[in-house]
Amino acid sequence: MLERALNAFWILLGAAAAAYAWTLGIVGPSGPESGLFPLIASLIILSAGVVLLVRPPARLAAPEPLPAAALARIGGVVAGLAVMAIGMPYLGFAVAGAITMIILLRTVERTSWAGSIALAVISVAAVLWLFGHGLGMVLPRGPWGF
């Protein structure tokens, strides 16, 4: 089911990219233009999507649906990283990193609150020291100076 959706996605992606590449121009006076290589690539993607839809290759492993708990864990990791990306410019690396660490530690295997907070603070501090002092890299600071 997911496979068919993906194959449909390839077809759509290939078609859309090919259309866009066409507008970039294909061949010009001095040889290929900006659109040629993307056009070829997107047509290959399109055809591959069609082939996969029509004649799916034998799968090596039988597909199994994921239990809800697994999805929750995956969601937790994704959420943690998203918080990092959203939060870092406003909260600075230290705070955003600590929050992300806590999310990751809590959602995946239920580390205790005390343990999570402690580990988050220690690891963020260690990373800041290693990169800030050790390598001299400047990581974004939050509104409170660190």
Add this chain to the structure above:
Amino acid sequence: MDALSGLLTGFAVILTVQNLYLCFLGSLIGTLVGVLPGVGPLAALALLLPVTFTMSPVGGMVMLASIFYGAMYGGSTTSVLLNIPGEAASVVTCIDGHQMARQGRAGAALGIAAIGSFIAGTLGVVVMTFFAPAIAAAAIRFGPPENFGLMVLGLVCTLFMISGSAVKGVLMVALGFLTAAVGIDVVNGRERFTFGSVDLSGGVELLAVVIGLFGVAEVLVNVETLTPSTLLAERITGLWPTLADWRASWRAMLRGSGLGFILGLVPGGGPVTASFMSYALEKRVSPHPERFGKGAIEGVAGPESANNAAVAGSLIPVLSLGIPSNPVTALLLGALIIHGIQPGPLFMTQRPDLFWGIVASMYVGNVFLLVLNLPLVGLWAQLLRIPYRVLFPIVLLLSVVGTYSANKNVFDLWVMLGFGVAGYGLRKLEYDLAPFVIAFVLAPLLEQSLRQSLVMSPDGAMILLQRPVTAFLLAASAVLVVLMFRKSKPGGGSK
């Protein structure tokens, strides 16, 4: 000054307490930088460049160079142990190296990687010592047509790496080309596929793609099932490669060294391309290619040797001619200029102390790194005793910093996350990710050199056949493609 007397001069320069210490320090930092996912030699060199201002030019350059090749030693560590590459040049090591770790042979994998790196690094420096000027003179004639030929050969090698469904593999290659097209078209300065976004106008950052596809996706795969706390620690049997390992690897090491060295010389190459092409080569020449992907030690020995040899190769144009072939050597050039030294063809004769000092330091540095890395194998293996639920958040945190270090742009973190989720999905649906990465790396230069060649040639595409090296490379590619089709047995793969 001939090679041997030059080398003696170099050793006289390097064998001081100060310079030896800096060489060791650089090796240590390089190893560490290689281990940390995302932070690569380029970021480390850019950050540590100011530190070298207070040192003598020799000391500063020696330290920077040793960070560069040290990173190629350390990169294999997380690849083998965690299936997360330390940097782009260690991606292929994940494929077979981690499988070896799962079979309890992490020690052998790491050991062979270190030894292969040492052999390749040392061989590379030896060739550099005796043949640098001649090689440089030949390398400089490599123009756009030759680059194109080489990139086509690389692309064909990519096809060898495809395991499983051929259609899916080709789709991944095409997707790599498409993703590489995002950004500014170098040939005419126009923006492609950027949709008005300033961040996308810089293109998609390779580091973010690699860390996402192989780091974040790996973590997602692992958290799907509650992994047992100590992942592999119990299963580490020997810490050293066995005789059988040696017999299997030594040829791969030599092949990887040669291939990597050549690829380091040319602008389109470098350690990343070298590692991929070495893997493809090993798979192609092996009598049992089906072993690859399941823990074939050649799949570790070859690429790890290749990326080290590529470092030595890439130092030749910069030291002999003042021409950089990748961003790291461009930075080394800048470092020379800041230290008041003029790089160029006369560098070797004007500053023999500096030139030969750096060359001599590479012999010493490779020894340091071997001595550093072999015992560390045991230490890294202990790392696996940390429960995974604690280990993976730390790894992700480091990955975030590493990805951020490339351009200091938060947008790259979104790219990393996006590719992480996509990589996870694609892995579940049995798509091979390595062909995507190598296509992504090769595509820009392949397209650019083809279009440059066509522009500069009065006869259009005929230039590709008129230049002997290009014609040879293209012919070799064609031959490989034919061989590939003949080799695939009926019913093998999916057609």
Add this chain to the structure above:
Amino acid sequence: MKQGALAWTLCAALIATPVAAQSGDPKADLAKLKPKDFPTQPIEFTVVYPAGGGMDVTARLLAKYVEKWSGDRVIVNNRTGGAGMVGHSYLATQAKPDGYTVGVLANLVWGDAMLRAQGRWSLSDLEPIGYLNSDALTWVGPTEGPYKGMSVKDIVQAAKDKPGTIRIATVPGSMWEYIVEQIEASSGAKFLRVPFQGGGAGITALVGGNVDVAQGFYSEFRGHLEAGKVAPLAVAAATRMDFLKDMPTFNETFGASEYLWQVIRFAIVPKGTPADRKAYLAAAIHAAMKDAELIAEYRKAGVYFDPKLTDSTRLADDLGAYAEAERQFYVKTGRLK
């Protein structure tokens, strides 16, 4: 443009004051200007090009001497991508105007602002606080092959006699291309333009025999020059360069005044930076630029100090004059309405 002019005049006034107030010991004078509570963390010098390049080297040398004179910690940060566009946008729209971010830019930012910013930001978002140096675009030719020994006039003539055969390395969308356009327009010559990602790559191609003429800066070809692999043809500056007195300028060769293409490097702060911090940063850069050692290091890299911009008390206006000339070029060639 009126608002922009007002902003630039204000900046100029703010810069002029501390420059005029300095008397004896530079370090002490600088310390007097130091605002309270600033800086408490390292100052970032943002470079929008990759590490190791000409811009990066300039910024790192500047940082070294600013540290020396001010005692503050300076870190150079490379924000690369999109041939500088990503970094320029960052400085103009995202960087916090708190005095901790200083952009070390080239006049290539003007092209980005005028042609590619598409209204998202403009030059008035960046306030110049110090002039660093200039680097003039130079044509170099081969020392082997059919075109060796020819002067720039001969080569242009050859490009006119045999249009589309002389291969010249260009970087599309920037001054490398513009000067070729100018020469072609005024002489009727036609070059075969081979695109590269930077001047350095073009010079490599020249040495390897893959192009016939390359364009770049002194620091890029000096090594090859000294080894006799390239021959300097002409420079796109107002006067001849001290370090290559035998090389003519384009203007004197062709009797024109339009062949002026150089990289002008200067420092900026984002608009809105507090006046006292801005004045302090300007003074610190000024002190560094007066250091004899730094001047010597810059000269080694083949840059020159434009007399119109050095020690200018109206830096924003003087830079603005150059920017306006560039804008006129864009209008004349149809790139801007």
